[in-house]
Amino acid sequence: MMWEPLSLARVRPQRPGNGSRAAGQLRSAKWLFYLGSVVFVVAFAWILFNVEERHEEIGTTIPSVLIVLLIAGTWGRGPAVTAALTVSIMNNYLLVPPPNAFTLPTVRETVHLAGFLAVAVGLGTAVEGMKRPSDWAPVSGSRKPCSAASRTTSRHRSPE
Numbered sequence: 001m002m003w004e005p006l007s008l009a010r011v012r013p014q015r016p017g018n019g020s021r022a023a024g025q026l027r028s029a030k031w032l033f034y035l036g037s038v039v040f041v042v043a044f045a046w047i048l049f050n051v052e053e054r055h056e057e058i059g060t061t062i063p064s065v066l067i068v069l070l071i072a073g074t075w076g077r078g079p080a081v082t083a084a085l086t087v088s089i090m091n092n093y094l095l096v097p098p099p100n101a102f103t104l105p106t107v108r109e110t111v112h113l114a115g116f117l118a119v120a121v122g123l124g125t126a127v128e129g130m131k132r133p134s135d136w137a138p139v140s141g142s143r144k145p146c147s148a149a150s151r152t153t154s155r156h157r158s159p160e
Helices: 023-027 029-050 057-075 077-095 107-131
Strands: none
Touching: 029 057, 029 077, 057 077, 057 107, 077 107
16 A cells, blocks of 8 residues: 655545534624724724824824724725725714814825725735635645656756
8 A cells, every 4th residue: 555645735624514503603793894893993093083182194094004904914805895994984084174074085085095995905805815725725636646757857857
């Protein structure tokens, strides 16, 4: 009996069946990530509004991007896009003069929203791609067997 080396490519993740309660609970709990991102951003914006007396652009933009980065890196693309939209709304409501009132967004605020959305979609997509193990390794039957002749490179071949 010949032993083959153990490869991660041969290990397939177990997926719950259609009637699994755990799978249903996980699918139904995804909305909690969206709600959590909104609550987290609103609390953050409220704290930022109450801590700073003079709201400068750099003092509010960098922490807001860090919050979107944190949510995108933790929960993925959907909650991060929700957080980016919530950050833009809360910045408009709390920090853009006059405070505690909505105003029409300026070009600067639109560029901030585009930047927040780009960060959310970019990092969120990357994180969701890394969380799917089926994308990492090929399925066990899809690898081609490697022979000794095909392993030699042009550098090691004898001249003919």
